[in-house]
Amino acid sequence: xxxxxxxxxxxxxxxxxxxxxxxxxxxxxxxxxxxxxxxxxxxxxxxxxxxxxxxxxxxxxxxxxxxxxxxxxxxxxxxxxxxxxxxxxxxxxxxxxxxxxxxxxxxxxxxxxxxxxxxxx
Amino acid sequence: xxxxxxxxxxxxxxxxxxxxxxxxxxxxxxxxxxxxxxxxxxxxxxxxxxxxxxxxxxxxxxxxxxxxxxxxxxxxxxxxxxxxxxxxxxxxxxxxxxxxxxxxxxx
Numbered sequence: 001x002x003x004x005x006x007x008x009x010x011x012x013x014x015x016x017x018x019x020x021x022x023x024x025x026x027x028x029x030x031x032x033x034x035x036x037x038x039x040x041x042x043x044x045x046x047x048x049x050x051x052x053x054x055x056x057x058x059x060x061x062x063x064x065x066x067x068x069x070x071x072x073x074x075x076x077x078x079x080x081x082x083x084x085x086x087x088x089x090x091x092x093x094x095x096x097x098x099x100x101x102x103x104x105x106x107x108x109x110x111x112x113x114x115x116x117x118x119x120x121x
Numbered sequence: 122x123x124x125x126x127x128x129x130x131x132x133x134x135x136x137x138x139x140x141x142x143x144x145x146x147x148x149x150x151x152x153x154x155x156x157x158x159x160x161x162x163x164x165x166x167x168x169x170x171x172x173x174x175x176x177x178x179x180x181x182x183x184x185x186x187x188x189x190x191x192x193x194x195x196x197x198x199x200x201x202x203x204x205x206x207x208x209x210x211x212x213x214x215x216x217x218x219x220x221x222x223x224x225x226x227x228x
Binding site: 047 | 132147153159164165166167170171176201203206208210212213214215216218219220221
């Protein structure tokens, strides 16, 4: 069974940094693209960032480009999200997601339980 | 970027009713459209991918269809356990945009 366990969330002040981690198990981590999706309290889902299997392809939402950095360490089956310059509108639950290939495109099949990031002074 | 417009934003229906949710893409995305269900306080769950392929384990009362850039999620007979917010998502390329969500309640 696929397990995705996020950690690293918490309360930070505007402008500060936070690093989220996602520990994956139950599958060959190096064989799957991974993503981060967030959900502000009471709001909808927003894709944040995606990274390909060997980190060759990395994509960011415009709202986080230049502030967030996604990375992975396949040897440790881990996904990361370095968040710098945090703003109050970054407050959300952040989900680690495993993608599934569908004819060259990827949808989000497995989701972690999420970790809450709160940015407030 | 391609926009995904989902409607309605909410609906209330009776148990046993047929429920339809629509998602419109602003440009062609072929059939790279997924539907997710998020029950209150829970993690999103994949229902359908490829516009109409049911994810394993999802009840057959759920179905998806497409007509050009219009996509539809249908619940053939609404059940109490279907109370949730439903999201469409394009996945043909970055950005992986979600629709705004449709909250489904029981009347």
